[in-house]
Amino acid sequence: MNDTRRAVLEALSDGPVSGPDLADGLDVSRAAVWKHIEALREAGFEIESGADGYELSEVTAYNGPAVEFGLEAPFSVEYHDSVGSTNDRARELAGEGATDEVVLADEQTGGRGRLEREWTAPPGGVWLSVVTRPDIAPAQAPLYTLAISVATARAAREAGVDARIKWPNDVVVPVGDDGDYRKLSGILTEMEGETDRVEWVIVGPGINANIDADTLPESATSIREEAGDVDRRRFVQRLLESFDDHRNDLEGVVPAWRELALTLGQRVRVDRPGGEIVGEAVDVTESGALVIETEDGRETVSAGDCEHL
Ligand code: BTN
Numbered sequence: 001m002n003d004t005r006r007a008v009l010e011a012l013s014d015g016p017v018s019g020p021d022l023a024d025g026l027d028v029s030r031a032a033v034w035k036h037i038e039a040l041r042e043a044g045f046e047i048e049s050g051a052d053g054y055e056l057s058e059v060t061a062y063n064g065p066a067v068e069f070g071l072e073a074p075f076s077v078e079y080h081d082s083v084g085s086t087n088d089r090a091r092e093l094a095g096e097g098a099t100d101e102v103v104l105a106d107e108q109t110g111g112r113g114r115l116e117r118e119w120t121a122p123p124g125g126v127w128l129s130v131v132t133r134p135d136i137a138p139a140q141a142p143l144y145t146l147a148i149s150v151a152t153a154r155a156a157r158e159a160g161v162d163a164r165i166k167w168p169n170d171v172v173v174p175v176g177d178d179g180d181y182r183k184l185s186g187i188l189t190e191m192e193g194e195t196d197r198v199e200w201v202i203v204g205p206g207i208n209a210n211i212d213a214d215t216l217p218e219s220a221t222s223i224r225e226e227a228g229d230v231d232r233r234r235f236v237q238r239l240l241e242s243f244d245d246h247r248n249d250l251e252g253v254v255p256a257w258r259e260l261a262l263t264l265g266q267r268v269r270v271d272r273p274g275g276e277i278v279g280e281a282v283d284v285t286e287s288g289a290l291v292i293e294t295e296d297g298r299e300t301v302s303a304g305d306c307e308h309l
Contacts, residue, residue, distance in 0.1 A: 001065045004028060008036045009045065009056065009069055016052035045069075062232050067104065071237050073244035075130065077102045082123075084110035087188055087204040090129035094192070094200040099133040104236065111206060113186055115305070124211045124224075126232055129188075129204035130240070134247065138193055141201050142288045142302070143253050145169045145189040148203040150256045151242035152185050155235050156207070160227030164262035167281065167290050167306045171207070172262060173221050179266040179308040182221035184208055203243070209235065254284055263306065268292065272304030281306075 001009075007026050011017050023030045037054060041047055044061020047054055059066050064079040071077075078101065083089055086103040088110070093101050105128070108121035121127045134144070149169035156163035156171060163184060166172045172181035185207040193199045208216055209232055213225035223230045246253050258264065261284070268281045270290065279294035289302040 001068055004032070005036050005040065005065075006069075008033065009040060012037075012040075012045075012047060012054050012056040016050060016055040018053035021053065040065075059233065062106065064104070066233050067102075067236050067240075071240060073237075073241045075100050075102045075240050075244070077104050080105040082107045082109060084108065085112050086127050086129040087112055087190060087202055090131045090202045090204065091190065094131045094202060098131050099200070101131045102128055102240065103131075104128045108206075112188055114188055119186065119188075119206055120216070121206060122211060122215065124209060125222075126205075126207040126209045126236060126239075128206075128236065129202050130243065131200060131202055132247070133200050134198055136198055136250070137196060138191070138198055139287060140250065141189070141191050141198060142168070143250050144201050144203055144247065145187055146257045146288045147246035147250070147253045148187055148189075148205050148239075148243050149185075150246055150253065150260060151239050152187070152205045152207060153260045154242050155239040156184060156223060158238055159223050159230040159235060161223055162226070163260070165257060165260045166308070167261065167263040167268075167284070168288060168303070171205075173226055174262060179262065181262060181308070183219055184221055184223070184226075205239070207235075254286055254288060257288070258284065263290070263308065267309040269307045269309055270301050270304040271307075272301050277301060277304075278309070 019030050019033050022033045043065045046058040048057050064077040067077045083105040086105050089103045107123040108127050111119035111121035113119040149165050153163040153171045163171050169187045171185035172183050174181050188204040191201045208222035210224050210229045211222040213222050263281045266281050269278045279292040282293050283291040289300045292299050
């Protein structure tokens with residue numbers, strides 16, 4: 001959204017303001033004010049016009065300008081009604097030098113999961129990817145994944161869902177007290193860099209938001225199923241704001257993750273490149289690796305597919 005349009009919106013959200021006052025205040029013509037108001041209405045901003053002037057009454061849209069408006073984090077948002085994969089589009093943007101850019105879509109036709117799996121992403125979900133260029137060592141990049149999983153779980157909890165985290169970064173909803181769960185969200189993290197320097201990190205969370213659970217695999221659930229439909233604009237804003245807070249305080253990420261973890265205390269099987277490992281998950285390290293108490297002692301696993309037994 002350009003600066004003048006943003007200024008028009010801000011003025012309208014503070015109460016009724018007349019066209020001439022807006023034009024004077026922003027130093028633009030009345031015709032320009034009218035054009036901005038029409039464009040904002042088309043973008044889903046409900047603007048009433050009365051005797052006292054124009055006033056913003058509601059934001060019903062789910063698109064780039066709507067998510068950017070009122071967002072207290074420094075991201076710009078590129079929205080698509082439909083896109084192949086938000087991570088693929090984010091990779092293109094990263095290649096062009098973008099940073100702090102979010103790709104957001106209502107639907108993905110080629111959504112990608114971890115380990116080359118497909119990810120079903122029908123309309124109504126929250127599918128997004130964030131391009132960042134952090135000044136961190138590659139070994140710290142997993143903290144970005146943990147940060148976005150904490151942010152996702154927190155946003156889901158604010159929407160009324162009992163969201164927890166399964167190591168490393170699935171956001172799940174517990175079923176009973178035995179460590180069983182249904183998956184609400186998965187995260188695909190991709191990065192590029194050299195041994196001592198990260199060039200970019202893309203974190204891509206996919207959240208089953210306003211989706212009928214019976215269209216999802218039995219092991220999955222949705223916000224609609226757990227708590228009713230969520231305002232996706234507010235949800236994305238909360239998620240991005242929380243992610244921004246955590247990336248600026250990387251030391252606080254693991255403690256925040258621990259508070260939401262469903263995996264700690266569970267008997268787990270982790271399928272990792274060096275083979276399978278079974279035991280009780282007892283902790284996570286400062287870099288987010290899982291510490292497992294096995295029959296032969298403690299082992300630390302930094303990546304793999306984790307299953308609660
Ligand atoms: C997983 O659990 O395997 C990770 C799933 C990640 C899906 C999200 S949806 C938004 C972003 N774009 C993609 O193509 N994938 C991620």
